[in-house]
Amino acid sequence: MKKKIAILPGDGIGPEVTKQALKSLKSIEEAFGHEFTYTEAHVGAAAIDATGDPFPQQTEDVCRAADAILFGAIGHPKYDNDPKAKVRPEQGLLAMRKKLNLFANVRPVKSYDALLSKSPLKESIIQGTDFVVFRELTGGIYFGQPRGRSEDGNQAFDTCNYSKEEITRIAKLAFQAAGNRGKKVTLVDKANVLATSRLWRETVQEMASDYPDIQLDFMFVDNAAMKIIQNPKDFDVVLTENMFGDIITDEASVIAGSLGMLPSASIGTAQSLFEPIHGSYPQAAGKDIANPFGAILSAAMLLEYSFGLVEESKAIQDAVLKAVDDGFVTEDIDRENPVGTEEVGDKVAAYIKEMLAV
Numbered sequence: 001m002k003k004k005i006a007i008l009p010g011d012g013i014g015p016e017v018t019k020q021a022l023k024s025l026k027s028i029e030e031a032f033g034h035e036f037t038y039t040e041a042h043v044g045a046a047a048i049d050a051t052g053d054p055f056p057q058q059t060e061d062v063c064r065a066a067d068a069i070l071f072g073a074i075g076h077p078k079y080d081n082d083p084k085a086k087v088r089p090e091q092g093l094l095a096m097r098k099k100l101n102l103f104a105n106v107r108p109v110k111s112y113d114a115l116l117s118k119s120p121l122k123e124s125i126i127q128g129t130d131f132v133v134f135r136e137l138t139g140g141i142y143f144g145q146p147r148g149r150s151e152d153g154n155q156a157f158d159t160c161n162y163s164k165e166e167i168t169r170i171a172k173l174a175f176q177a178a179g180n181r182g183k184k185v186t187l188v189d190k191a192n193v194l195a196t197s198r199l200w201r202e203t204v205q206e207m208a209s210d211y212p213d214i215q216l217d218f219m220f221v222d223n224a225a226m227k228i229i230q231n232p233k234d235f236d237v238v239l240t241e242n243m244f245g246d247i248i249t250d251e252a253s254v255i256a257g258s259l260g261m262l263p264s265a266s267i268g269t270a271q272s273l274f275e276p277i278h279g280s281y282p283q284a285a286g287k288d289i290a291n292p293f294g295a296i297l298s299a300a301m302l303l304e305y306s307f308g309l310v311e312e313s314k315a316i317q318d319a320v321l322k323a324v325d326d327g328f329v330t331e332d333i334d335r336e337n338p339v340g341t342e343e344v345g346d347k348v349a350a351y352i353k354e355m356l357a358v
């Protein structure tokens with residue numbers, strides 16, 4: 001199969017974890033005889049430095065010309081520590097999501113048997129966790145207008161906005177996913193307080209009759225934040241809006257062992273984009289300590305979601321599992337006996353070929 005992949009490494013640890021994901025994709029090409037071409041483009045602080053724009057037209061063009069997009073992370077302390085900065089790397093990420101219509105961010109959460117003992121959570125509680133969060137990605141408070149500051153600068157405001165259409169299109173994907181899994185959708189919202197959350201409940205309730213074999217539950221987000229840690233196995237498909245999904249998945253990553261473990265797919269109406277759920281972790285940049293599994297598993301999601309290459313995707317997932325089982329993990333997982341980012345990437349790429357006997 002011949003496919004074009006846009007590579008957007010971004011900032012901080014973005015380039016190093018993306019590099020490890022590419023090693024796995026190259027093993028897959030070799031093992032299965034596929035031909036992927038990779039076109040790199042700037043996004044985030046790297047793009048501001050190069051062009052003044054965190055999501056330049058040239059990068060958008062590269063994304064639109066591709067069959068799928070692999071993204072690292074954006075963000076830089078020089079902007080985080082300057083609340084008055086006029087242009088911010090995060091604007092690039094949000095612009096990219098909006099312009100490419102990446103409306104559904106799918107974030108699978110799993111525990112790893114080999115990592116159970118490393119978790120601050122009780123093994124008996126997290127063992128066997130397997131749920132997926134469908135996070136709406138192009139609406140809500142990250143995008144709503146008006147937003148800004150009052151004229152005297154003493155007040156600031158953001159707007160949370162949702163339309164039925166925005167809710168319906170992601171809810172459909174969540175119901176369909178539940179049909180192929182544990183047949184349960186939990187809508188996480190704040191319908192006791194927010195008008196937007198009440199629209200979510202109403203819309204999803206109306207849709208439920210189209211999916212009679214799916215159990216639909218509702219949970220307020222504050223309760224969900226607690227229950228995900230207390231009883232993660234109660235969840236199958238979690239459906240939620242943009243900001244709630246952002247927050248509860250960072251929390252849920254503790255179940256997997258580290259924020260560096262979780263991949264994601266951002267489903268678009270044309271191309272889809274694949275990215276680890278973490279940020280640019282600037283403290284770790286260039287130190288060969290970042291966990292690349294989230295990025296590598298994002299490449300696995302890319303193969304399955306965008307190219308329909310299920311066996312190839314599984315080959316990467318199996319190699320990751322073997323690397324984890326064999327103790328090839330970075331210091332966020334194993335402080336006493338870590339290996340470096342590059343070594344993890346090399347190991348997974350080698351295991352793919354070894355397990356497929358290439």
Ligand SMILES: NC(=O)C1=CN([C@@H]2O[C@H](COP(=O)(O)OP(=O)(O)OC[C@H]3O[C@@H](n4cnc5c(N)ncnc54)[C@H](O)[C@@H]3O)[C@@H](O)[C@H]2O)C=CC1
Pocket residue numbers: 013017072073074075076077080090093258259260275277278279280281282289290291292294332
């Ligand atoms: N999708 C994106 O590109 C995102 C970008 N950001 C940006 O990233 C920058 C840093 O933000 P933070 O809040 O510190 O979030 P972050 O996700 O970069 O890091 C938070 C903490 O998670 C751990 N961590 C994250 N990724 C890891 C990895 N691959 N391996 C090992 N440990 C890892 C580290 O303990 C780190 O201190 C900011 O500029 C922020 O705006 C934040 C979240 C998402």
Ligand SMILES: CC(C)CC(=O)C(=O)O
Pocket residue numbers: 090093094246277278
């Ligand atoms: C940096 C934010 C815009 C997004 C974020 O934290 C995320 O998508 O996980």
Ligand SMILES: [Mg+2]
Pocket residue numbers: 246247250277
């Ligand atoms: Mg986040």
